[in-house]
Amino acid sequence: MCSHDTHDSYQPLTFAAKPEQLVQADRVDGSMYYDPGLFELEQERIFYKTWIWVAHESEIHNPGDFKTTRIGRQPVIVVRDKTGAIRVLENRCRHRGATVCEKSKGNATGFTCPYHSWSYGLDGKLRALPYPDGYEDILDKTELPLRSLRVDSYAGMVFASFNQDVEPLSDFLGEAKRWIDLFMKQGAGYPIKTQGEHKFRFRGNWKIQLENTTDGYHFPIVHKSWMSSVDEETSEMLSFMTDEKAVTHALGNGHSVMVMVPGHVDLDQDDGTEPLQERFAHVTEALSKEMPPEQVRRIVRSLHGAGFNLNLFPNVAMSMAFFRVLHPVSATETEIRHIALGMDGGPEIANRERLRIHEHFQGPFGFGSPDDAEAWERVQRGSYAGKDVPILVNRGLNREVVADNGDKISHATDEGGMREAYRMWKRMMSDE
Amino acid sequence: MNKPNELSVVSPSLQLAAEFIWREAELLDRKNYQQWAGLWSDTGHYVVPIDPDTTDFEATLNYAYDDARMRAMRIERLTSGNSVSAVDAARTVRTVSRFTEVSRSADVIEVSSAQILVAYKREIHTLFAADLTHRLRFTPEGIRLEQKVVRLINSADSLNALGFLL
Numbered sequence: 001m002c003s004h005d006t007h008d009s010y011q012p013l014t015f016a017a018k019p020e021q022l023v024q025a026d027r028v029d030g031s032m033y034y035d036p037g038l039f040e041l042e043q044e045r046i047f048y049k050t051w052i053w054v055a056h057e058s059e060i061h062n063p064g065d066f067k068t069t070r071i072g073r074q075p076v077i078v079v080r081d082k083t084g085a086i087r088v089l090e091n092r093c094r095h096r097g098a099t100v101c102e103k104s105k106g107n108a109t110g111f112t113c114p115y116h117s118w119s120y121g122l123d124g125k126l127r128a129l130p131y132p133d134g135y136e137d138i139l140d141k142t143e144l145p146l147r148s149l150r151v152d153s154y155a156g157m158v159f160a161s162f163n164q165d166v167e168p169l170s171d172f173l174g175e176a177k178r179w180i181d182l183f184m185k186q187g188a189g190y191p192i193k194t195q196g197e198h199k200f201r202f203r204g205n206w207k208i209q210l211e212n213t214t215d216g217y218h219f220p221i222v223h224k225s226w227m228s229s230v231d232e233e234t235s236e237m238l239s240f241m242t243d244e245k246a247v248t249h250a251l252g253n254g255h256s257v258m259v260m261v262p263g264h265v266d267l268d269q270d271d272g273t274e275p276l277q278e279r280f281a282h283v284t285e286a287l288s289k290e291m292p293p294e295q296v297r298r299i300v301r302s303l304h305g306a307g308f309n310l311n312l313f314p315n316v317a318m319s320m321a322f323f324r325v326l327h328p329v330s331a332t333e334t335e336i337r338h339i340a341l342g343m344d345g346g347p348e349i350a351n352r353e354r355l356r357i358h359e360h361f362q363g364p365f366g367f368g369s370p371d372d373a374e375a376w377e378r379v380q381r382g383s384y385a386g387k388d389v390p391i392l393v394n395r396g397l398n399r400e401v402v403a404d405n406g407d408k409i410s411h412a413t414d415e416g417g418m419r420e421a422y423r424m425w426k427r428m429m430s431d432e
Numbered sequence: 433m434n435k436p437n438e439l440s441v442v443s444p445s446l447q448l449a450a451e452f453i454w455r456e457a458e459l460l461d462r463k464n465y466q467q468w469a470g471l472w473s474d475t476g477h478y479v480v481p482i483d484p485d486t487t488d489f490e491a492t493l494n495y496a497y498d499d500a501r502m503r504a505m506r507i508e509r510l511t512s513g514n515s516v517s518a519v520d521a522a523r524t525v526r527t528v529s530r531f532t533e534v535s536r537s538a539d540v541i542e543v544s545s546a547q548i549l550v551a552y553k554r555e556i557h558t559l560f561a562a563d564l565t566h567r568l569r570f571t572p573e574g575i576r577l578e579q580k581v582v583r584l585i586n587s588a589d590s591l592n593a594l595g596f597l598l
Contacts, residue, residue: 104588196482196493199590225515229505335590340493348491355493360502365480365495367509370517370593 019429023422026394030383033205033391039331046314046428047072051152051159051172053316053325054078054088058156058193058344059105064122067105070327071160076149077101077111078158081122086153088160089124089146100146111146120146155180156192157316175251175407179310183318185267186302189295190343194323195355197339198363202373204380206314206328207425209336212372213311213319214248214258214417216240217395222375226367230360233277237261237304246412248396249403254313254424256417260320264307267298276300286349299350303357305341311417313424322358332380338362338369393418444541444570450531452575453545453566457528460597463521465507468597473569473576474500480582480598495587510597521595522553528564540578542567547582549598558592561585 019041022029032038052071055078059067066079068091075091077100091099093113100111100120110127112119118129124146129135149160152169154177159169166172173180184192202209212218220227220241227235238260240246245262259265263274276284280300287296305321317324323339340358342351361368383391396414403409410416442448452471459468472478480495489497498506510518526549534542542565549560567579582598584591 198482198493198495199588201590201592203592222516225509225512225518228512228514229509337590352490356497359494359497363495364591364593367506367515370595371515373593374517374520374595 020426023426024390025419026397027390027392028422030387030389030391032207033380033383034331036331039205039328041429042328043072045431046425047328048074048162049166049428049431050163050314051161051166051169052314053157053312053323054160055086055158056156056192056194056323056339057086057153057158058191060086060158062107064107064109065105066101066103066108066122068101068103071149071162072328074162075099076160077146078160079108079122083123085123086151086158087123088149088151088158089120090149092146093118094126094144094146095129124148155184157318172253173312174253174255175249175405176253176255176257176310176312179251179257179308180318182266183306183308183310186305186321186341187343188267188298188302188346190346192341193344195340195342195351195358197337198358198366198369199335199337200364200369200373201329201333201335202376203333204376205331206326206334207421208376208379209324209326209334210311210314210421211393211415211418212376213309213317213324214256214412215415216246216248216258216260216412217415218372218375219260222371223368225371226361229367231277231279233279234304240412243412247409248412248414248416250408250416250420252406252420254421255311256420257308257310258412258417259308260412261304261307264301264304267302267306270297270301272297274301277303280353283349283353287347290347299343299347303350303353311421313421321354322362336369393422442570444536444539444568446531446533446541446543448570448575449533449541449543449566449568450545452568453528453531453543453564456577457526457547461524461526463510463596465510465597469503469507471575471577472500472503473571473578476500476503476577477579478503478577479579480584480587482587484583484587489581495591506597510595515595517593517595519595520553522551522558524549524551524596526550534565539570540567541570547598551594551596560598562598 022032054069055067060080063080063082066077068077077089077091079087081087093100095118098113098115100113110119110121119127121127126141126144149162150164150166151160154173240260246259248258250256284300309319311317315326322341325337327335329335342354363369393415396410396416400408400410400416408416478498479489483492486492509515526547528545528547530546532544534544545564547562547564551558563583565581569576569578
């Protein structure tokens with residue numbers, strides 16, 4: 001069992017409170033959702049300090065392929081250079097600060113600033129600038145590359161950090177690596193590729209979204225309209241409220257995983273007894289003409305993705321069949337990307353089916369995300385009331401157990417994943 | 433008052449198409465989704481693409497790519513009371529204009545137009561500007577929607593969640 005803080009000593013907190021005072025083992029302060037000073041501190045102590053997910057390798061497959069994104073509010077370019085190495089560059093000309101690229105993705109041989117035509121290579125090196133006589137003896141091009149971030153990847157997931165002294169990515173991911181490997185099995189023997197994304201914003205703090213990824217408790221309530229729109233097999237598959245095998249693991253370093261479909265945690269494990277879903281009959285039939293039954297089963301069983309949501313602190317989740325990426329915009333606004341996944345080189349009919357599944361739930365027009373966003377905006381609005389009333393994250397503390405590997409395990413409807421994220425938040429925010 | 437759905441066999445014209453599209457816009461602003469459902473042919477697709485250039489909607493990720501089955505489920509979602517975002521959906525007012533004939537055959541006309549939609553919810557007005565394309569089939573039972581494509585001018589950017597139809 002986990003230790004409890006004393007419940008009767010809760011003190012209303014103010015903007016002057018230190019970050020570590022805002023988080024207790026079973027509750028957090030509502031100002032965490034709207035204090036702009038805290039938001040700035042989060043940028044410095046979390047988003048500019050640790051590993052932030054920036055891309056999946058399939059998005060930048062070939063030399064010259066790039067995408068632009070942000071870490072915190074800083075614009076960066078993720079690019080594969082001529083040698084095949086992935087680089088993450090600050091999207092800021094070293095001359096007067098203009099962005100050197102405003103395309104969301106593409107292929108380039110280099111980046112040229114539109115203001116005075118300083119041009120940079122894919123590796124960030126400053127290659128040329130016009131009319132160089134004005135810089136003779138006062139400028140050394142080798143000292144003015146686009147600045148590079150630390151970059152590392154695991155299983156195709158590319159992370160970057162502004163902190164050159166950040167711990168190794170492998171250590172940061174820790175116990176989560178096992179789950180990343182399991183997640184990738186939905187490729188059914190093919191590498192995973194991204195297949196487009198839904199981007200949407202909600203008027204609320206990023207941590208409200210972070211909490212949601214391992215919040216099984218909300219699922220049958222907020223997503224009632226989605227549940228009633230899918231076939232019986234799919235709604236049955238996601239009826240985990242009283243399933244004892246549906247558990248949440250707190251994995252350390254803020255990461256957590258919520259298992260919703262225990263039978264699909266390891267998609268390679270198939271005893272052949274699970275019937276393939278009737279809704280995918282057309283896919284099963286088409287694939288059966290071109291491949292053996294085992295491979296058909298492997299692909300069709302994987303169409304809904306892995307049977308869990310893996311939440312990696314602070315900005316990416318690997319949720320069933322998609323990646324969820326969050327970008328904090330301000331204390332009270334957050335952008336979310338839901339990136340659809342498919343099998344790179346896999347059968348087109350199955351990849352298209354995955355697009356339709358994604359459209360059904362995700363995005364501003366989906367049957368799921370708008371209801372999530374509505375609930376999150378209500379949290380944001382409500383959190384201003386009752387400044388002496390905490391946000392509770394105590395569900396399941398009475399049944400949390402510690403496994404041999406250190407994972408804290410409770411039910412999928414419990415709030416152990418949120419407690420894990422807030423432990424990490426507290427640790428990082430308390431570092432001077 | 434023109435009732436396009438009760439027309440006998442009439443040749444397609446831009447004027448009749450525009451009147452049909454205005455009537456459709458009003459049904460959507462009034463959230464009269466059941467009646468809106470009746471405007472469609474069984475094979476019709478309602479599409480809100482993300483990629484501004486794509487025409488192969490099946491092969492790309494869209495905001496919405498609804499055949500008859502998905503449309504029926506979407507209407508059920510918007511009207512059942514089970515969706516918290518639909519129950520508390522924004523009020524909308526839209527104008528559709530700039531009608532241009534794209535193509536015409538004996539019984540089908542394709543019309544492009546501009547839609548300016550303002551949504552209001554909780555003190556905030558949000559603008560949704562879009563190019564629309566309607567493919568309309570003129571049948572003895574009336575005009576039927578074969579396809580409606582809504583290309584938001586900011587489709588590739590992040591949107592706020594919608595509890596209504598464009």
